[in-house]
Amino acid sequence: MRTxxxxxxxxxxxxxxxxxxxxxxxRPDSLHNSVLAVTQDYAVDMVLMExxxxxxxxxQADPDNAAAIMELxxxxxxxxxxxxxxxxxxxxxxxTDFTDQEDHVLQQIVNFAAQAAANLTLxxxxxxxxxxxxxxxxxxxxxxxxxxxxxxxTLRLLEEEDTLEGISDFAERSAASMLILAxxxxxxxxxxxxxxxxxxxxxxxxxxxxxxxxxxxxxCSGMCTNCKSKKSGKESVGNTSLxxxx
Numbered sequence: 215m216r217t218x219x220x221x222x223x224x225x226x227x228x229x230x231x232x233x234x235x236x237x238x239x240x241r242p243d244s245l246h247n248s249v250l251a252v253t254q255d256y257a258v259d260m261v262l263m264e265x266x267x268x269x270x271x272x273x274q275a276d277p278d279n280a281a282a283i284m285e286l287x288x289x290x291x292x293x294x295x296x297x298x299x300x301x302x303x304x305x306x307x308x309x310t311d312f313t314d315q316e317d318h319v320l321q322q323i324v325n326f327a328a329q330a331a332a333n334l335t336l337x338x339x340x341x342x343x344x345x346x347x348x349x350x351x352x353x354x355x356x357x358x359x360x361x362x363x364x365x366x367x368t369l370r371l372l373e374e375e376d377t378l379e380g381i382s383d384f385a386e387r388s389a390a391s392m393l394i395l396a397x398x399x400x401x402x403x404x405x406x407x408x409x410x411x412x413x414x415x416x417x418x419x420x421x422x423x424x425x426x427x428x429x430x431x432x433x434c435s436g437m438c439t440n441c442k443s444k445k446s447g448k449e450s451v452g453n454t455s456l457x458x459x460x
Contacts, residue, residue, distance in 0.1 A: 215240070245279055246286065253287045260289055266296040281403035284425045290322075294422045303330040307390040309381040311432070312338050312354035312369075319396050319428045320358070324365055326394075326424075335388060337370045339380035345373075378405055382417040392421060396428035 215238035223234065237256070241248035253261060265280050284291045306327050310320075327334035336358070338351060348371075355369050374380025385393050395402060403425070 246282060249283055250286055253289060258287075258289055261287055261291045263291065263293055264296050265293050281400040281406075284397075284403050285400035288427055290424060290426050292422055292424045295419055298421060301391060303332040303391045305388055305390045306330070306332050306334045306392050306394055307381075307385045307388055308334060308336045308394040308396070309384075310336055310338060310396060311430075312336070312351055312358055314430055314432050315354075315358065316396075316428050319426050322426060323394055323396070324362060324367065327366070332391065333366055333368070335368045335370060335390075337372055337381070337384055339372050339374050339377045339384075341375050341377075342373060378402065385417045385421070390417070390421065392424055393417065394424045394426070396426040398428055398430050 219236065219238060223236070239252055239256075241251065243251070249261065252258065261283060263280060263283065280291075280293045284293075308323055324334065338355070340347070340351060344351075351371055355371060359367075359369050370384075372380055372384055374383070381393065397403070406423070
């Protein structure tokens with residue numbers, strides 16, 4: 215691995231820049247189990263992985279395990295399509311819900327954008343049926359805008375029936391260098407890497423995605439694993455019969 219890694223890194227790094235230290239780790243287990251162990255053993259801050267989703271077979275869902283790894287590890291995961299050329303990050307789009315946002319995750323993303331010296335746009339996609347909640351969304355957006363005052367951040371609300379299509383279209387129109395998502399499960403990731411979205415040559419098949427883990431107060435639209443387990447727990451409690459004796 216070192217014989218392969220050193221020439222590749224030397225081609226990408228300028229002679230005048232400080233060399234990036236790296237480790238080569240080989241584990242005799244599945245990618246799924248090995249990634250989790252390595253992130254824990256080395257206190258990894260971010261997982262960077264390449265995907266070749268355009269080359270996958272139609273019946274294969276998430277062949278590179280991108281969605282599974284995003285849910286598996288607690289640190290951020292950056293997924294880079296194998297055909298994506300390296301470009302300096304200039305515009306980042308963070309698709310979020312202004313009314314369901316963890317402060318520390320938001321701060322992580324704002325700090326990441328600042329380190330990259332990139333513009334950051336926060337966008338919430340809502341459906342036509344949610345128009346009655348628009349005032350709530352706007353109030354939450356203004357509260358976040360006030361909190362991030364002085365930062366290089368823009369906030370937007372956008373109506374679109376399909377959340378992922380709305381996110382992808384907005385990222386495309388914004389000439390985003392990278393899409394950022396913060397989820398607690400991999401439902402959105404599974405949809406992103408499904409053959410339906412890949413065939414359309416959607417934004418994420420050509421540009422990197424960075425995901426953060428975030429706890430949500432609202433149930434997800436896909437009834438993710440976390441939401442299903444919570445619902446199952448509530449139903450179990452509701453169906454429990456109690457016997458009392460006098």
